Amino acid sequence: MPELSTGPGRVLVALYGVLGIAATGRSAVQLLGQPEEAPLAYSLSLLAAVLYLVATASLLRSTPAARRVGLVACSVEAVGVVAVGVLSYAASDLFPDKTVWSHFGQGYGYLPLVLPFLGLAWLRRTSPSAEG
């Protein structure tokens, strides 16, 4: 079975690792600091953080089960960043403070918008059933 974490996969591991740490750090500071200020935004930050760490771990483990977990994590990330991205423009009062996904991940160089799709593409490329 092709290794998920070699070649371009290692770049994905690096990117996901960075984003995972960034999102975890932000949600920890927010939830420990002023949890009552923007509960929805901070909970979403925490969810994003967990998803990024799960995706990083799945890439590193590369087992069939990890691939399925990675697929779910990347899909939820993709939906999350698009949904929160739209909502943060359309209904900005829902998000009094920023999340990793606000404005399509603008504060993080749009990485949150790009990464899940890269992750899905990479899962597909390396899938055992696919050619090459």
Next chain:
Amino acid sequence: MALVLVLTGVAVVATVVMIVRDESPPGDPYFLLLGVLLVVLLVQAVVGLVALAGTEADVDAPTFVAYLLTAVLVVPVGAALALVERSRWGSVVLLVALLTVAAMQVRLDSLWTGAGA
């Protein structure tokens, strides 16, 4: 510290050259440069913590400390990944690590000056 940004900038240029020429793994001068960057980041972490303890300004302390310490970790982790992946992709990992350091440095500087320290 501007020195961090200068060193990171030089390393970014060196990394892009490596990626374009498909030279991997990086040579000793490159790792020497990363080593110098790491030492500067370590010094910055110590100086930053001391300055934070001594300042009267309203710096966001937990975030500031987290950035100081994480910036030190990014370089060795990136270098380790690049050494395992001895291909062009390993150099791309280094590029990711260096750009992360640069982004964190900008945030650190703005956290510090933004608080009027």
